[in-house]
Amino acid sequence: MSDLDPYNQVVRQHFVNPAHAGDLPAEYTDTSSAEAGESDFGARVRLMLAQRDGRILAMRFRAWGCPHLIAAAETVCERFTGETVESLARFEPQRLMTMLDVPVEKSGRILLLEDALRLLYRAATGNKVDS
Amino acid sequence: MTRADSRAIVYLDNAATTRVDPLVAAAMSACLGDDRAFANAASIHLAGRAAAQRVERAREQLAALLNVRARDLIWTSGATESDNLAITGAARFRANRGRHLITMPTEHKAVTDTFKALEREEFEVSWLKPASDGVLSLADIDAAVRPDTQLVSIMHVNNETGVMQDIAAIGECCRRHDILFHTDAAQSVGKLAIDLSALPVDLLSLTAHKFHGPQGIGALYIADRPGCQVQPILFGGSQERRLRPGTLPVHLIVGAGEAAELAHDSSERDYRHLGMLRDRLWQGIAGLSGLQRNGSEEHAFPGILNVSVAGVEGESLMLAIEPVCVASGSACNSRSGESSYVLRALGRSDSEAQSAIRFSFGRDTSTADVDSGAQRYVSAVNHLRSIAPDAV
Numbered sequence: 007m008s009d010l011d012p013y014n015q016v017v018r019q020h021f022v023n024p025a026h027a028g029d030l031p032a033e034y035t036d037t038s039s040a041e042a043g044e045s046d047f048g049a050r051v052r053l054m055l056a057q058r059d060g061r062i063l064a065m066r067f068r069a070w071g072c073p074h075l076i077a078a079a080e081t082v083c084e085r086f087t088g089e090t091v092e093s094l095a096r097f098e099p100q101r102l103m104t105m106l107d108v109p110v111e112k113s114g115r116i117l118l119l120e121d122a123l124r125l126l127y128r129a130a131t132g133n134k135v136d137s
Numbered sequence: 138m139t140r141a142d143s144r145a146i147v148y149l150d151n152a153a154t155t156r157v158d159p160l161v162a163a164a165m166s167a168c169l170g171d172d173r174a175f176a177n178a179a180s181i182h183l184a185g186r187a188a189a190q191r192v193e194r195a196r197e198q199l200a201a202l203l204n205v206r207a208r209d210l211i212w213t214s215g216a217t218e219s220d221n222l223a224i225t226g227a228a229r230f231r232a233n234r235g236r237h238l239i240t241m242p243t244e245h246k247a248v249t250d251t252f253k254a255l256e257r258e259e260f261e262v263s264w265l266k267p268a269s270d271g272v273l274s275l276a277d278i279d280a281a282v283r284p285d286t287q288l289v290s291i292m293h294v295n296n297e298t299g300v301m302q303d304i305a306a307i308g309e310c311c312r313r314h315d316i317l318f319h320t321d322a323a324q325s326v327g328k329l330a331i332d333l334s335a336l337p338v339d340l341l342s343l344t345a346h347k348f349h350g351p352q353g354i355g356a357l358y359i360a361d362r363p364g365c366q367v368q369p370i371l372f373g374g375s376q377e378r379r380l381r382p383g384t385l386p387v388h389l390i391v392g393a394g395e396a397a398e399l400a401h402d403s404s405e406r407d408y409r410h411l412g413m414l415r416d417r418l419w420q421g422i423a424g425l426s427g428l429q430r431n432g433s434e435e436h437a438f439p440g441i442l443n444v445s446v447a448g449v450e451g452e453s454l455m456l457a458i459e460p461v462c463v464a465s466g467s468a469c470n471s472r473s474g475e476s477s478y479v480l481r482a483l484g485r486s487d488s489e490a491q492s493a494i495r496f497s498f499g500r501d502t503s504t505a506d507v508d509s510g511a512q513r514y515v516s517a518v519n520h521l522r523s524i525a526p527d528a529v
Contacts, residue, residue, distance in 0.1 A: 045450075070449075073456045
């Protein structure tokens, strides 16, 4: 990424081709979803997963926000598909920010995604313990 | 260094700058190695006088475009400098008569920031708000005028919305009150017919790169009439009637002159062309739900179309329509991410302003460019809406 291009190649690629954008296929029955943010505040994201026996079969997202948010949601869905539901609790926002060269003034978008993942983890595990 | 983006650009951002006309580029290039053009135009030797002749020839070309005397035009580095010189120079010149000034919050930052600087010099500024369509009421100007008012500055065509103000009527109002009237005409000179011999305008700013001339050169028109003067804001030489010192960039000035002559010759054709392109683009996108035009349709410059659309975020929209080059609702703050203060002054919400896109056309814009822009815009909006949480 040049100093003049606000988006690195990973962001551009995931923004242009968000393979995980949309809704879960209807065939899945054990599904959970969670949402964080508000459009009025510039960012909103919904995460959805389908699981079986504690393993994530599929993840999808819907997002309203900047390219970094959309790319981050895509990255997260790609990363956790096939992993255990428990792995959601080990999300590391800083690694994602580094991968996507998220500018510091947009770090709130990634923290919003972290909120959504935390809520999704709770929904998927029935964990009602406050963070 | 990043690899170059090899996609062919679709340029619909002519309000930001225009491509230099090939004839202009050729004239400028010829200057650089020409014994009769390269010298310092202030030098009294043979080479200097030859360069000075080129400068004056270009001044005549620009004067013909505006139907004024050449000697009433001062070369500057562009409209930003012309705005600063006109506003600051006129305010300070007439400060002993009064320190009240009038403008609008929707002016270009070169104007608003200059007025804010004058406020720090203890001038008092009245900021007249436009109606929701961007048009200023003449009654509001009349109501704002005070015995100590010395200057009104209202732009001819708004750079973001394309809204045209009635500068003839505003000028008449100012003349009645013996107030100087300045207009930033950066978006209109070279595109609209402007006859300054008939318009009651005292000070007018322009820049060549908006009408297919080079960047870095503009001019300030100063009417030759009693009480209409400016104090210089730069010091260090006697060039340009001591109002704008500094070595004149002959090649840029020659380019500006050529661009002015080309604009003069093609103005009617260009005006029709711009209107056709704007209407074509609007027709190409009007089927989108939640779409609104920003700015008056009745008082609209044909070269600019500013639209907002519901349900999409502005920054993502800008990236999604690449390689179409447009301006976002951040407009002149393109890199700041702030939503447009102009659109917010028209009553648009933050999200409406932030999702706004300004399309702007030039002499060399083709229907293929516009069709591509429209198609890309519709596709981007539909895609972003389809992945939004509220998508149906």
